Amino acid sequence: MLIIIEQDKCIGCAVCIESCPYSAIVMTDEKASINEYCQLCRACLNVCPEGAIVERTETSDIQVSHDLSTYKGIWVFAEQRDGYVSAVSYELIGEGRRLAGELKTNLSAVLFGSSEKEAEELIRWGADQVYWCDDPIFEKFNDEPYSQQFVSLINEFKPAIILCGATAIGRSFMPRVAARVRTGLTADCTALQIDKETGNLIQIRPAFGGNIMASILCPNHRPQIATVRPRVMKRGDYKEDRKGEIIKIRAVNLNSNTEVLNSHKEPSYCKVNLQEAEVIVSGGRGLGNAKGFELIEELASLLNGSVGASRAAVDEGWIAYSHQVGQTGKTVCPKIYIACGISGAVQHLVGMSSSDIIIAINKNPEAPIFNVANYGIVGDLYEVIGLLIKRLKETKG
C-alpha cells in the first residue's frame, strides 16, 4: 500500500502539510508530494479539498529470491519455562490447527528442552508432530542458542508459517531468527487469517498504542513469522488418544555469550492468576482512591474472580502493576470482565476486549467503555457495587 498525491489534481494549497504527523508531505514547485517518511497512517487522506490524496495498493517489485512453494506446513514454537510448556503454546496450537485446516497442511510444534511427556501433551492438544531438542543448554532461556537452533531447523525443514507467543522469550529471540533467515516478523498479533487467493498469512495487530489496527503481509519471503499475544487465541480440543510423531533433533553447534545466573519469581498478588481467571473485576481512576480497591476485591472474591486495574489506577499507586490490564499490562480474556470506573481508552480495550462478556459500571453515559460492553450500568460505582455486594451476600446466605 502507498499513499500518493495525484500531481495533476494538486492545486498547491498546502492544507495537507499540517495533517502529517511525520512531516512527510513537502511542497516542491508549488505541488505537494509525499516523501519516504510516510508511515501510511492515513492522517492526510481526507484533508485535500481536491481529493488528490489517494491510496494505491501496489504489489511491490521485490524479486522473489527463492521458490516459496518449497516452504510448507505450520509451526508453533512451544515455549517452556522450568520445563513446563506455557499456556500460550496450547492456544497457538489451537489457532495453528485452524489455519492448517484452511491451508490443508500439517501442524508441527517445536520444543526446546523440557521433557518427552510435555512433547506428547503437544500432540494431544493438536500437533501432528513435534520437533523436540532436549539439549541441556535450553534449560534456561538464552537468545543465541535458541535462535541458532531454530534457524537450523527452518533451513532444514522449511515451514511456511511460524507462530510464537508474544512473551518475553518469544519477542526476544524470534527477531534474531527473522534477521538471520531474512524474512518478515510481525509482532504481537491479535488475529490471523489466510488470504483466500494467495494463501498468504494476514497478520492483524494493533499499532499506534492500539488506536488503529493494521493487517500485515509477508508476501515474498518465507517463512512468515508472527508473535501472537497470549490469551487471544482459543485452545483447540484436547484428545487423550490423539497420535502423532515426536522427532528428536540433535543440537547443532550452539554457543552462548550470555548466561542466566539466577531467576526470581515475583510473588503473585492475586489468589487467582489474572490471565487464567474466569471472572475479573477491574477498577480505574473512577474509584477515586486506593481504598476503592477493597470494594473491588470484595466483589471479585464473591464472584470467585481476580482483580484488574487500568493504568490510571496503577499510576496513582492504588494497586500493583501486576494487576494492570491493557497494552502495557496484561491481555486477559475471562468469561466475564466487570469494568468499574474505567473510561475505556483504546490502550485499555486492547487488553480486555476479547473477554466473552463485558459489563461496565460508569457514571458517564458517554464513556467509550459502553461501546464495547455487553451490559452497562450508568451510575455511581460505590452505590452500584455496594448494593451488588449486599445482594450477593444475601443470596449466598
Add this chain to the structure above:
Amino acid sequence: MRFIVCIKQVPDTAEVRINPETNTLIRDGVPSIINPYDMHAIEAGLALREKVGGKVTVLTMGPPQAETALREALSMGVDEAVLLTDRAFAGSDTWATSYTLFKAVTKLGFDLIICGKQAIDGDTAQVGPEMAEFLKIPHIAYVKAIEHIDEKNIIVQRMMDEGYDVVKSTIPVLLTVVKELNIPRLPSLKGKMFAKKAEIKKMTREMISAEEENVGLKGSPTTVQNIFAPEIKKDRKLFTGTTDEQVNQLIETLRGLKCL
C-alpha cells in the same frame, strides 16, 4: 568505552485517535517526541559513561526533522549525535531498519549498544534484537537493572513474564531497556547551550555501504496491507431504572451466565 544509543522520533500516541467513520487518524497537533523508552536508554548510556568513562553517541534513522530529537539528547549530555537519513530508507520495516542501523554502528564502532524496549508507534520491540543478530553479538532484552559492568562483562536483570532473570553477558552486547531501569535526567543549561550549536553528523546509504536491495521498502519483507479502526461490539445493552432495579437486572444476568 564506546556507547551507542539508538533513538527514534515518534508521534505521541497518547494523543492519536482514529475517526471510525473515515478510518483516518485524528491528529490535532500531535507532538513529536523521543520514544519514551529511548529516554531511558539515553539515561543508561550517560550513567554508564559516568561509571566507566567513555563516549556516548546517539543514533537515529529518520527524516531530517529527527534532528530535533538528536538535539534533545545532546542537551541531556550525550557527546555526539548521528542522523542516518536518505530517501532510500523510505518504508523500512524492522528488518530493513535494523539492517541499516547495523551498517551504521559497524562504521561508528562501539562496545555497548542501548535501545529502548520498543517504539510506541509500532510497538514491535524487534529492532534491537534483529540488529544484534546482524552484528553477531549477544543481546539482552527488557533490562530493568544493571548490576555490574567492567571491561569484559556486564550483569543485568532482565524482565521475564513471571519475574526477572539475572543475566551475565560478554561485551560487546546490545541491551534493550524498560522504564523501571532509571529516571531520565532533565537537560542542563550547559547541555542546552551545547545542543544548540553542536554539529549533527549526517550519514547516507552510501556512507554506510548498505546495499540498496536491503534498505527501505525494497529491503522490507513485510508490507502493510490495510489499516482500520478497532472493532466495536454492537450487541450492547444498558440496564435501566433505579440503581436498585439495575443491580437486580445485573444479578439476573450473572445468574444467566452461570456466574453465581
